[in-house]
Amino acid sequence: MGTALTVGDELFTRSFTVDRALLVRYAGASGDFNPIHYNERVAREVGLDGVIAHGMATMGLAAAAVTDWAGDPGAVVDYGVRFTRPVVVPDPGEVGLDVTGRVGAVDDDAGTVRVDLTVAVAGTSVLAKAQAVVRLR
Template structure:
């Protein structure tokens, strides 16, 4: 259990790397009902100006907030979560010749306490979400009731 009184603005709550591959996109499409071809059809994605197949924005957003859920210990503690999508998350089709292709695209996530509200006993966790050093989400913020 997190002791609200020990939290400090600017303190890091943790970091993680989440890998997404084409199989994950297929499973997410089935679960979400989002069958937009930019998430599975390379030719279509490039024809509309994308660098190739990209991850679902909501997949990326959901993967990022898992860090906060793990830290809080209770998904119900997150009372607000929002973000803005800034860059697509390209998910390459591994050709099988490079073993490093197997896990997929690495999404790097770092969580930091952005604000504390002693009266409401909430902490705002700011998430830095990037792929290869480029931020793919901005203003990714989760408010946690403690």
């Protein structure tokens, strides 16, 4: 991390691959076995376009991009998002999740930067108001 940060600066771009195997691993780790995350018929019956990724998995991948940039997960002092669109995961296949972080604000007194995140699939935002506050070294 540099110390001369300016509002609007791009800090990082990171891409993740989301496939059904990731959904299985996340379900096992989180205990979230809602069938909309693995059963196409159930997902469509409730009005979805297909099986969707866990919202918290999407949020977690975006957080991983921030912590990788920060170099220390403990430097992230606040993090929040709004879920706006589901991430439909095809079978067979995968979907790309693109995360870009930009400087939203710098607080010199607190020694922090607010990182504003754009989290998108095929150019369509899936999280809104995605922001992390990171303590600078």
